Amino acid sequence: MSTAMYVASIVVGVLALLALILIPVIVWLRRRNRVVAEQLATEIAGEAVVRAPEKGSYRGATAPGYPAVKNTGLIALTKRRLVFRTLTGKVATAAGEIGFYVFSGIADWISALSTSTPGQSPSP
Numbered sequence: 001m002s003t004a005m006y007v008a009s010i011v012v013g014v015l016a017l018l019a020l021i022l023i024p025v026i027v028w029l030r031r032r033n034r035v036v037a038e039q040l041a042t043e044i045a046g047e048a049v050v051r052a053p054e055k056g057s058y059r060g061a062t063a064p065g066y067p068a069v070k071n072t073g074l075i076a077l078t079k080r081r082l083v084f085r086t087l088t089g090k091v092a093t094a095a096g097e098i099g100f101y102v103f104s105g106i107a108d109w110i111s112a113l114s115t116s117t118p119g120q121s122p123s124p
Contacts, residue, residue, distance in 0.1 A: 033074075033087060036073065040053050040083065043083065044078050047078035047081075049077070049078050050079060051112050054075060054103070055072070055073075055075075056072075056075030057102075058072075058100060059100060060099050061091075061098040066091065071086040071087065072086070079116060
């Protein structure tokens with residue numbers, strides 16, 4: 001077997017192994033995203049929604065008991081509260097600061113938060 005064929009067979013083998021690992025993870029994450037979206041929609045169904053659930057990212061917190069590990073999930077804003085549900089864990093607190101990142105509409109989020117929390121100024 002030539003060196004080029006040997007290298008090609010190693011590359012194909014590694015790619016096949018990655019596919020065997022990543023495909024089930026991707027399928028699980030998509031399924032989990034649907035479940036979390038349904039749960040969040042049910043949870044906020046009786047509230048006045050300011051920003052509908054959308055993809056977001058948990059970026060850390062100063063509040064005690066919050067995980068340091070960053071996480072992806074869904075974020076929504078109602079007239080009563082900001083709700084974030086992670087895809088792989090929980091984020092909940094009564095005090096402290098939490099960092100989130102939204103993937104689009106940042107200016108709209110700042111405006112919605114400013115309107116929902118008079119006297120407070122959310123930082124971008």
